[in-house]
Amino acid sequence: MALPQSLRTSVTPPELELIASEQLIDIVPLVTMEKTAFISGAYGPLRPPAKARVPLWIAVNLKLKRKCHIVPPEWLSVESLQDKLTRETSNPGFSELPFRFAEISKVILDIASDDLENPDKIRTLLKDIREARQSKSREGISKLDHSELGLSGLCSMEINEIRPFFIKGMSVLTKLIRDPEHPPKLDET
């Protein structure tokens, strides 16, 4: 098949990272660059030490060559994450986080931890938040039926993790209900 086995049932974390890396982030450039038109849009000019807003993939490329500092997004700080964790553990719903927070925080922690204040604490908090949310999404399984399951607040990486199991589960429930002679029709809206 033209699509490799590993890509057939889901999306891979590196693919999600690629998508998240289109999002814009602030940097403090250490190199000068004129305004340049890329395929995704026009970015620059870069004039150190003025902050500039570029896609995450550009920030990563510059950072790896020590040509910029990454200004972490507001939510990626000890204070903000601590607050999220408190809400996560005290409320039944998912607390609000950017849809691609897992990918973005991973990329930044991987290559620019020196631009973060207290990266180790941030790692621990992200892990705790992740675990608190995981146990909530697992609870969703008990509410699974053949019809619909609301999962608002779930993030891109979390959806990807539960995808195979949830899809399989709902498919089985659908098959149990399906009447082969009269496939159920959905009313027109």
Add this chain to the structure above:
Amino acid sequence: MAEHKQFCDLATQLVTESRRSTSSDTLFKYNDPLVRQIIREQRQLEAFIQSQVAGSPEFTGEAPALLIYQTAILRNKRCLLAYHNHRIERLKDMYWAVGGALPHLLSSPDIRSKLSPLEVDFLKTYNSEVMEFRSEFSDELDIMAGITEPPKDLNVLVKVIRDCGVIQTELGSIDFRKGQRFMVRRADIEHLIIQGYLEEVR
């Protein structure tokens, strides 16, 4: 004990082979003897039906036998087609995994020995169809290149596993000799990684 106990035993054997092929991620040799045996069974079943119909024009009391023959025929046929279809999917996977380098695939004696002549024909025609599809995009990109690893770095450090001669790259032409290492543009040599000539050094 008879060679096979009931209708469709052989067909079950055939699809079990497909299952094993999937679970062990291996391509087995085309099972020509078994396929032929099942086809013989199909002819036998057809003959049974004919004799039943001829023997009793009113079908009195014979209908259940006919139903069983007919069911066996359909099941055998389904298994035969499933087996062939499964192999085609597997061969296509192998074809795409080497970036559509069919000569590379067919030059392996191990793989070649496992294919039926018709499967080789299939791959050749499939290859030319895919190449035609590919040519629609050839001004801008090669749709056969890898889609499992999103690009991160423009350049990649590679180790030469097998000699692959002189290749034109953005950094000029390079003679890749076994054991050497080069820093090259990923896009220039990705097909050589896929075909096993080069290995990425991480």
Add this chain to the structure above:
Amino acid sequence: MDTSSLNQIDFIAKARNASPSPPPRDGFLFTDLDDAQELPLQKLIRHWMNERHAPDILPIQAELLAGILDHIHKQSSTVSLLRTDPDASEDEHFRIMLAQTEIERVKFVVRSYVRTRLSKIEDYARWILADPLLQGRLSETELKHAKSYANLLATHFEESVLKALPGAQQSLDDPVPFMPPMITAPDKMRPVFVLARRDCPSVYLPDGTKMEMRKGQISLTQYRVIESLLFQDLVELV
């Protein structure tokens, strides 16, 4: 710094003067939900993911794809032209490197989008040939491939199995009760994760109740439930 040569390479920007400035994309919850601000590449990424998650073949994004391919082509030409400039400064090399990096990223998305479709087109080739509606969702090249592939596969079955069977058994699509059909069709009852890009009109769920998705809402439900919303770009698959 050699400003004259910097100005010279500024024609990456000039050649691409159609590219608008990027809108802010760091919205807190969801991003890129506004069509007017959605740039072509973001739009392609959205359709790439829709295609990856949908069990059915979605309408080809012909215009969008052509635009992106054209953009890749132009950007590549610009880059190779600049690379041959012997007077290019280090900063310029840097800019060229970024442009090349992006070209590779975009090519990856295009390739994966095209291959995802190709894979489904081969799976459902015989089904496509029987359904004019579905044929309308394919590009000319894709439809041609669907036809030749369906033919190739039928020939293979014919030659390796059917030809050797008694005459009455040679057909390639017996409708057999209680057995799945021999022509594979997309399973529209397969569940998908769907994200509302805006407030949606209500749709009926399999259990007979109604659902009205609000912007930002995420649901897991059967593909057929949200198919019409997807075709109107009101939702995306995630």
